[in-house]
Amino acid sequence: MTAFLQATLYGLLQGGLLGLIAVGFSLVWGVMNIVNLAHGSFVILGAYIGWQVNSWLGLDPFVGMFVAAALLFALGYVLQRWLINLVVNGPIFITLLLTFGLDLLIVQGMNIAFSADYRSIQTSYGDNSLALGGVRLPLGRLLAFLVAIAVTIALVAVVNRTRTGMSIMATGMDRGAARLMGIRARHVYALTFGIAAALAGMAGTMIGMVGTFNPPAAGGYTLLSFVIAVLGGLGNMYGALIGGLVIGLVEAWGGQYLSGTWVNALAFLVLVIVLMIRPSGLVGRAYYAARVEV
């Protein structure tokens, strides 16, 4: 029973972090219909920024994540505004190809800049844990989890309550109508992509604190984001968080009762089952499928 509780707790914490990794991916896909294959490389780039400011300035990762967020926001904004916008109206295959190319560039760039050595952001408290009866609550992961929840709630608030957020949603629903209302679609797209990259950067710094990373790990985070975004469903900012929590729990529980080798397959099995029952994802909204592209 203790093992089950421990696995559940660990899975939940892990799931929150997975949600934070995927939330930007889901946002970009939902609003712009771009499957951003470079998302994982943003996550790793964020981890490197967090690591770098930690080793240069001794910044705690919970401060460093804001540096990572700021730099990645700028990178994301520039990439979307002056590069991806050029092909954003084209077929999804073109943006897929472009972001795939970006991914190769960024990953190889990091390989050259930082080498392929494994890194980790060390903190004095990251691996400590609180004992609750027989169950341990790892401190670093708990803090990362709280960040994930706070960021998701903040994102929802921004999208639902601010003018910028509403213009993002409006452009996502009907670009033509949004432009007729005076929304500058190019700028809004760039903002969206920037926000997504910033969130990926924050997630990356958190990953750097609780685990290890190197450039080739980027691909795995893109795939994970894809699964979580589809599972949670597009068009709902909580989708990624819920998708992440489900994957985290499924993997933790699966790990207790199945051989470890099966756990990866299990996540995809859950995805298939959810899609069979709810094709728009757990909390996704169907109208996104029928959106107007002008």
Place this chain on the structure above:
Amino acid sequence: MRLKKVVATASVVACALALAACGAKGEAPGGNSGESGKLTIGASLSLTGKLAREGQLTQEGYQLCQDKVNAQGGVPVGGKKLKLDIQYQDDTSKPDTAAQLVDQFNDKGVKLILSSYGSANTEAQAAVIERNGQVMVDSAGADNKIFSKGYKRTFAVLSPATEYASSIVKAIAELAQPKPKTVVFLSADDGFSKTVTEGGMKTAQQLGFTVLDPQYFTNGTSDVSSSLIKVKSQKPDVIIGSVHLVEGVAIVKQAKELGVTPLAFGETVAPPTPDFVKTLGAQAENVLGSSQWTDTTKGQDKYFGTAKQYAADIKAKFGHDPDYHDAEASAACLALALAVEKAGDTSPDKVRDALAGLDTTSFFGQIKFDSTGQNIYKPMSVIQVQNGNAVTVWPTDSAEAKLIWPGTKQ
């Protein structure tokens, strides 16, 4: 007028390109032939992809070998000295690509090959080598499967996979006081790691340990919490990881998070690499690891000198302490160079025969291959991280320090 000029320029460029292409194809790149004064060796390496780190270390080892051999004028072959010319190609950590690159080298007439990193890549390459009549010295493919297929043209300088965890078990059985009773293996699920685990479990049973059920997790994962939660209630005395660096780091980090406290951790592959200490800091203290090579290894050769000299050379050239991945790569290249010298010829058949009969000392220890192509003399060393450095604790005759036991604070 202007148009004509453009057309003329364009046609010149086109011709030049065509010529270059022709030249590239028609040119015999010297292969292994001595005419050019060069000894061309092909090396497919995992320079990008998931094995990029180990691939880069392997390249360092090959590169240092080339520099050292060429500093002495090259490999003496039939009265002439041939400079080593190692041609690198990136196999992106994929076995299929590694095998294709060996084929491409063959098409270019390059018959002498140094292996890529890792068992999966090397295994794929070995089959192609055999078919093409090339010769390969294997620097980092340790899975016993490679040597059980009757191949005659692949020679490995390193110890086989079954020794990786076995050596840690043997060291603990010999040195740990009081002797621990229970051992559990946490293992990645790739072929190599599974072979390591099976070998280690067998040795542990023979030495009288109670061996708990092994726990497998996905190769390359940074989350091994499920396995740790499962073994926590069994309270094993020793946890041995058959892992690569990333899983090895995860075991130590997550064990702390989850309050799993055995008497000691032992891990293959991960602890001897400098990254292990860098990533884990103080938590790396006293973790045991097995290594293909340490700088206390006995023996010397004419290119690298002793193991200590080798370590200093790596540090001077690449700015980091040597990793055994560097050493095994250099040793493979050394074996190939010595075999060419012994054969007095660069033809693959003669080099193969010379490798089969090679018996030499080196900075890597004694090198001599059995009929399956494995290095029969090669022992593995067991290291322990002490004060941030990986020091040899076993075998006792080359030990630099005493085993600290128990390895974890209780």
